[in-house]
Amino acid sequence: MDLISRISQQFQDSAQTKLDAVELLAAPIAEAVETMVNCLVNDGKILACGNGGSAADAQHFAAELVGRFEAERQELAAIALTTDSSILTAIANDYAYNVIFAKQVRALGRSGDVLLAISTSGNSGNVMEAIQAAHDADMRVVALTGKGGGKIGEMLREGDVHLCVPADRTARIQEVHLLSIHCICDGIDCLLLGVEE
Ligand SMILES: O=C(CO)[C@@H](O)[C@H](O)[C@H](O)[C@H](O)COP(=O)(O)O
Ligand SMILES: [Zn+2]
Secondary structure (H helix, E strand, O other): OOHHHHHHHHHHHHHHHHHHHHHHHHHHHHHHHHHHHHHHHOOOOEEEEEOOHHHHHHHHHHHHHHOOOOOOOOOOOEEEOOOOHHHHHHHHHHOOHHHOOHHHHHHHOOOOOEEEEEOOOOOOHHHHHHHHHHHHOOOEEEEEEEHHHHHHHHHOOOOOEEEEEOOOOHHHHHHHHHHHHHHHHHHHHHHHHOOOO
16 A cells, blocks of 8 residues: 555544544543533642653643633643653652552542543553542542553543543544543533633
8 A cells, every 4th residue: 555545544544433433432521521620610630641642642631721722711720740750750760650640649639639541552550550549539530541441441430431432543542532632621611611612
C-alpha cells in the first residue's frame, strides 16, 4: 500500500472508530461531566494522570480547565500529575515508577475530588495505584480506557465513571479519548455557563 492510501485508511479508521463509539460513550461522557461539575462547584479539584500519549491528554485536559476551552469562564481547578519532573523522578527513583501518581494523589487528593485516570490498555500499574489511592481518599474516578477496560475496569466502583473505547488499537483509542475529553470540556462549560454553541 502506498503512503497516500495508508494515510487515507487511517483517517477512515479513526472516523469509523469514533462513529462506532458514540452510542456506547455518550451516556458515560455525560455522567463524567456531571461528576466533574458537581466536584468543581463544591470546591473540589480534578487530578489527571496517564502515561505517554495519555500523559499529554491529562495535561491537555488540565490546560482547558485552568485556562479555557472555547468559552470565557472562571478558572477551574485541575492538575495534571505528569508534569513535575522533580516529583516524578524522586518518587520513581526512591520508591517505584508504579507509585509516581499514587503518592501525588495521596498528597493532593481530598474527599470529593475527582481523578481522571487515562490508560488505553486499562492495565498500567501506576494508573491502577492512583485509582486505589483515590478510592482510599474518598474520591471518585473517571477512567478513560480501551481494549475491554483491562484491570482498571475491574477496579472501578459505584460512583465512578468508565469510558471504555470499543477498539483495540492504541492510537485509535487515544483519538477517541481526546474527542471524549473535548466533549467533557464542552459539557462542563454547558452546565456552568449554559453555552449552546
Ligand atoms: O502515545 C503512545 C502510543 O500512541 C504511547 O506513548 C503510549 O501512550 C505509551 O506506550 C503508554 O505507556 C501506554 O500506556 P497505556 O495507555 O496502556 O496505559
Ligand atoms: Zn501516540
